[in-house]
Amino acid sequence: MSNSARTERQRLAGLLSAAGPDAPTLCEGWTTRDLAAHLVLRERRADAAPGIRVQALAGWTARVQAGYAQRPYEELVRLFRSGPPRLSPFALPGVDEAANTVEYFVHAEDVRRAVEWQPQDVAPELAQSLWQRLPMLTRLEAGRRTPVRLALRWPGAGSVEFGPRGTDMVELTGEPGELVLFAFGRGARTTLRVDGSPAAVATLAAALPVPRG
Template sequence: MPRYADSERQSLADLLLAVGPDAPTINEGWMTRDLAAHLILRERRPDAAAGVVLKPLRGYADRVQSALAAKPFPELVTQVRNPPWWSPVSNRLVEELTNTMEFFVHHEDVRRAQPGWQPRELPHGLQAALWKRVPGLARLSLRRFPARLLIQAPGHGEGRAGAGGEDLRLVAPPGELTLFLFGRQRVARVQLDGPAELTGRLRNAHLGV
């Protein structure tokens, strides 16, 4: 069985070494060393990882991440490449569920911040694995957005999301939908149909988990 989480992890690690510690990423304010530190915090620092999603703990998480980012970059990449076996998000039992989207998105965060990038031709299996998670991600990311969205991935399926209102249609391969719904709208190549005011609002909305 293909291990897409690990293949995205290894490709990201290779890319991090290729571009170096101070290359830009899609994440505002983050260089590649910051992104690597984020991944290490998530996998190796459960005491601080909760701050990624819980605002009261964010200051502590930011301090831990900054300390990690100051370490030698090759050391950071080695830790990204080789997760600890005991990590609650990276052990073999759960990794495909918890890390496929995570590492795909962050791989693209680095790729799409570099000059001359082009979308990858993703394996069908990876697209299928991402699509399994897209409907749930859409319902979460768009739960307050004032429209009824039909989300279509040709060859994979369709789903619906949104809080209700006028109709919008979002069409793209699963990988591009994943990036869009994770808040990377400006680099996601999607087709978005509907009233201009609403489509513009969605393209600039703060999305993500």
């Protein structure tokens, strides 16, 4: 496992362990136990993982996840912390970093920001990795839902623009981690600055969570 994904895995495992099995998360309807079961399923049950994204397979995924959730919580955290088994696709060279850096960062913040929280610095290597992945993430996530043109700006680095052309522009400015969390629907729990006309911001807020003023 390469550095950013490995570091975020250990950070997330530590947050899960400290929170205990019944803590809230930003994943709607999930406690930390549910999140831990999801993480273990994702890299240990290739037969059930597709249902995370494919609605037609979601029923089977939910049943497998419910089975994992019945295991002792400490076992789930230990399995996740130890990394993917040898035959998991996530054990292939490079796959962990490519597939899990964003996943683990977002879920770590799902645990950390579900309760009272304070901003934390993100390591420069991780910030750069999140920034590089942001254009793809906007196409997969927020880009499908935004009713206005968006510009996600990292000061000094540039911006990622997406959304319907010909509509009003809303700019969200901040660090890459905050921008990634917005793209994944966690915008209400970010420190981003939002700039745009009141009407455009209100239109965006009706479709996607934005930072509270």
